[in-house]
Amino acid sequence: MKIWFPLSFSFFLALILDGVTKIWAEQTLALHEPVVVFGEYFRFTLGYNTGVAFGMFANGGQWPLIVTGLVILGLMVWLLNGLRNGDFPPAAVWPMGFLLGGATANFIDRFGDGRVTDFLDAGWGMTRWPTFNIADSFIVVAMVILMFFSLTPPPPNEQTEEFVPNGQTSTN
Secondary structure, rough: OOOHHHHHHHHHHHHHHHHHHHHHHHHHHOOOOOOOOOEEOEEEEEEEOOOOHHHHOOOOOOOHHHHHHHHHHHHHHHHHHHHHHHHOOOHHHHHHHHHHHHHHHHHHHHHHOOOOOEEEEEEEEEEOOEEOOHHHHHHEEEHHHHHHHHHHOOOOOOEEEEOOOOOOOOOO
């Protein structure tokens, strides 16, 4: 099938890039010590997140791991079923792989010690976005692209069903 290469390539790209950058961050950066990259707008600051998005449910024990694992499984089933049934445009395979790869990367990172490594720090002065990682970036970008696909009308189908007053459908 044509979907498996882009799906697996984008999945493993997100997974590997996130893993390599987290290893780099942990070996290079000191905890909570910002390293300026682009003025005060972007810097590297190593931190750990025991919660999920934006630190929600921090110190929730094993629940964030269990919930994210279930969400990933649900996403996989939904996405693969949708791909098999033709519910998504072919180009959606790439962001789906990025989404699953990013989510799986954070799940794997959390699996060892119950926390996710974050090190990307964006903002202005004291107004900062919560520190994040490459997997989070893949997830957000993939979601934006998938939302765009969901707002784009599907191409017209050669055969359309037409409503017939007696309650039956007619195919043109």
